Amino acid sequence: MTNIPETGRTPRVQIRLVVIQILVLSLLGTLGGRLWYLQIRNGDEYAKEASGNHVQQVVSPAVRGSILDARGVPIADNETRLVVSASRTDLLKMKDDGKAVLSKLAAVLGMKPQDVMEKVRLCDAKTPQPCWNGSPYQPIPITDEATAKQALQIRERSEDFPGITAEPEAVRRYAAPGGANTAQVLGYLSPVTDDEITKAEDSDSPYLRSDQVGRSGLERQYDQELRGKAGVTRYEVDNLGRVIGQAESDAAEPGSNVVTSIDARVQRVAEYQLNEAMKDARDVFDKNTGENYKADSGAVVVMEAKTGRVVAMASNPSYDPNAWVGGISGKDYAQLTGKTSNYPLLNRAIQGQSAPGSIFKVVPTAAAINAGYSFDGPYECSSSYSIGGQTFKNFETKGYGPISLGRALEVSCDTVFYRLSHEEWKKDGGIDPKGKPNDWFYKTAHQFGLGAETGIDLPNEVTGRIPDRQWKESYWEANKDSWCKYGKKGGTYAEQIAYENCLEGNKMRAGDSVNYSIGQGDTLVTPIQMAAIYGAISNGGTLYEPTVGKAIVSADGKNVEEIAPKANGKLPMTSKTRDEIDGALAGVATQGTAAWRFGGWPQDEIPMHAKTGTAEVYGKQTTSWFATYTKDYTVVMTISQGGTGSGASGPAVRNIYNALYGVSADGTIDSKKALLPTPQKSLPKIQSDGSIDAPKIEKYDPKKEQASETEALGGIDGQLPGATVSSPSAENRDTRRRRARGRGCGRRRTTGNRRLLT
Incomplete structure (x- = not known):
């Protein structure tokens, strides 16, 4: 048996030890630098974010202002109704995505299960109305016409209706005083979308996920004045979500009233x-x-x-x-937007x-x-x-x-x-x-x-x-190709008109x-x-x-x-x-x-x-x-x-x-x-x-x-x-x-x- 001298392995071992030492020192340096960055350089920022983990917010919607006629008669105001809502987040945790719960709810409310399910689906390019175009994390209203008996059934059997709430809320009312409908002038409301929330984050009047937004008419024109400011109460909670104290509270500010000349x-x-x-x-x-x-x-x-x-x-x-x-x-x-309805949402006085x-x-x-x-x-x-x-x-x-x-x-x-x-x-x-x-x-x-x-x-x-000269020129440029393709000299009336417009539709x-x-x-x-x-x-x-x-x-x-x-x-x-x-x-x-x-x-x-x-x-x-x-x-x-x-x-x-x-x-x-x-x-x-x-x-x-x-x-x-x-x-x-x-x-x-x- 031949003995290998130790001096033959010593240089390689030393090199390996040096490399390991360098790696260890590099890792320690990186870790130390990261700790400095987190605790000293950005310590305050992360401390603030971490403290937020122990605070939960409860939002109280502001009461929307009324729209009044010139003598003070309300033509759009609010009334208290029993609103039944569904939490989409809770429903999606269930094996059947909440279909069974929604079917039970439909039976209590006297609605068709399909109608209830359509209410809670999210709107996208492929989903027709009805659907929910608000935040998916916000309770989605199913009906605001629940009776006291229906609300009591839901609340007493809460174990049968997980994710479902029935609470009194202030909802919009279009009063039509004396039969004055005023629909196209007033407009209507619908939930705020995520895109709108993002766009308004840096504005003077940011949206909350619970907000309703004016979509047309006065409701849209004066939305910021009518909307008011929602109240926010912040609670301190422990790691189990139990409330251990109240941090601060901002009271809701009701919206202003708009007096009209109507x-x-x-x-x-x-x-x-x-x-x-x-x-x-x-x-x-x-x-x-x-x-x-x-x-x-x-x-x-x-x-x-x-x-x-x-x-x-x-x-x-x-x-x-x-x-x-x-x-x-x-x-x-479908009745409001279908062709057979002749588009009643249009305000023909201005549109x-x-x-x-x-x-x-x-x-x-x-x-x-x-x-x-x-x-x-x-x-x-x-x-x-x-x-x-x-x-x-x-x-x-x-x-x-x-x-x-x-x-x-x-x-x-x-x-x-x-x-x-x-x-x-x-x-x-x-x-x-x-x-x-x-x-x-x-x-x-x-x-x-x-x-x-x-x-x-x-x-x-x-x-x-x-239809002045400038309009005629731009209109001709936009339509001449189709006119020239369709037009026919001596053809039908429409073909003859297209033929003439093709030749000189840009001339007065x-x-x-x-x-x-x-x-x-x-x-x-x-x-x-x-x-x-x-x-x-x-x-x-x-x-x-x-x-x-x-x-x-x-x-x-x-x-x-x-x-x-x-x-x-x-x-x-x-x-x-x-x-x-x-x-x-x-x-x-x-x-x-x-x-x-x-x-x-x-x-x-x-x-x-x-x-x-x-x-x-x-x-x-x-x-x-x-x-x-x-x-x-x-x-x-x-x-x-x-x-x-x-x-x-x-x-x-x-x-x-x-x-x-x-x-x-x-x-x-x-x-x-x-x-x-x-x-x-x-x-x-x-x-x-x-x-x-x-x-x-x-x-x-x-x-x-x-x-x-x-x-x-x-x-x-x-x-x-x-x-x-x-x-x-x-x-x-x-x-x-x-x-x-x-x-x-x-x-x-x-x-x-x-x-x-x-």
Whole structure:
């Protein structure tokens, strides 16, 4: 056996020991550095986080502020209900994800198990409503309509319902005082989402997972003021979760109340009259289509002329906003969003846009004067006007001879405006202008505020559209490929229009200007825009930013922040022109196209001004427009596929004025019946405890006025005693006028489709 000298292994062992020593020292250095970082460098931060492990928070939701009408009547407030909720976290701990518990709960509540399960599933791109779009860690409400007996069953048998609670809570209530629904103006609430919580973390008003957030209307516009601040109580707990003390507590701060300019009494009348006008229109036969008018949607705005404050705003079809309280059911959601419902969530007063027809004529009237034409004229009101072989006929194919612009407004003479717009089109260089054209008719419309938002304090307002040269160019760029692909020379009407638009849809053609001058073609407006314009004519020329909110009042009543009317500018006309147009619109109500609706009106005491409009839209029945004002109010109503302006909307608008001023069938004014003869200026009285006086309001009963209203509408031709109306009746004249326009000119006045004119 050979012995290996120890000196042969000694160097290798020493090297290994050195390496091990280095590794040990490195690990000790790393550990020491990490300990220094945790205990010294960031010691305070981690100590603070660690202390949080021993503190649990309990959130007390703030009571949401009320939304009140101008006299203090609650139109949205809160009430205590028994709310049954489910903890999704607890349910998912069960083997069947809580299906058995939810089925038992459904039996107690008298609901279908499937409906209950849909309530607690989370919303995502693939999950249809109903579903929960709030935090998955927040108790999910199943119903807020539980009875005391049902709540007692759940609480006494808690072992059978793990993760289920039944507690009294303050929930939103949309009171509909006197039947004033006010749905689209108020909006609705739904739970806050995780994305919203994250985005609001660094804001002055962060969200808590228990918060409900306004999704539309005033609930969204004034959400921050209404929401208040939730209370948070922090408890110290041990490692077993047992409370060992209270760290601190922040009391909940209730939300502020929003006082609006809405008068619930006028609102209920406006809603009723709009609905009745639509029902009546559906009983009228439309000879152009061979069926009754559909009258599928409508809107009405009642506004203070001198301030822009909205007194009433109704949109139809409507809905009950209480459907959203406590989580909306699948059936209700389908009804509100399905195509067959015609989208009742839309506020058509600010989101419904259509061609305005003849109520637009105040704009080209001002434009003509700005371009240098005289108000007095004379201008030839012939039975027709021809451009490049295309004949545009006046109503009844009747001419009035030389008339002023005022008389053209009274009788709504189209050919006067055809001539003026065509002359200006030629002055601007025709289809190929050189240099920068004046474009008075388009520029003036923008100065009236059209083609832009009015700025009303409601979300999602649309702008409407003024089809000027810039718009035509951008619209052509976006659509020329499809027009060129679909268009066919000599094909169907739609194919021919597409062919013409493909060739020169970016050019301002004579036909475009002619259609535009009478509120047709591609022009789109909203009821709130036209209410602002007619209100400005009434008040002397000031365009106001429409407002619904009137004041923000703190819950204790000590802080009141009034929302003052805000002027957006002046109408582009002199005071002389304003007075001339004002006089012409008074003539419309006394001897023009609206006279048959205002016969017997106390014109000397309450001067009435009006303009009727009947707009034609390709593929649909005519849209009814009626724009009116007095020294106090402007009322604008529109009914889609409802027929003529004065025929469909006229009676309803007259009845709204009757209610406002207390006008009886014989034209006398009964102040006891008047709801609001002058606008409400003062705020409701606030008590020392912060509560606000709220007068009682009775449900609107039109039957009480049925006899007087029937008398007010006159005989079969709709005339009143003393009315200044020529024969035949204005309704028949308006109908013949529309039919006459259709003869000899195809569908030349169709929104979005134009004839090729040179």
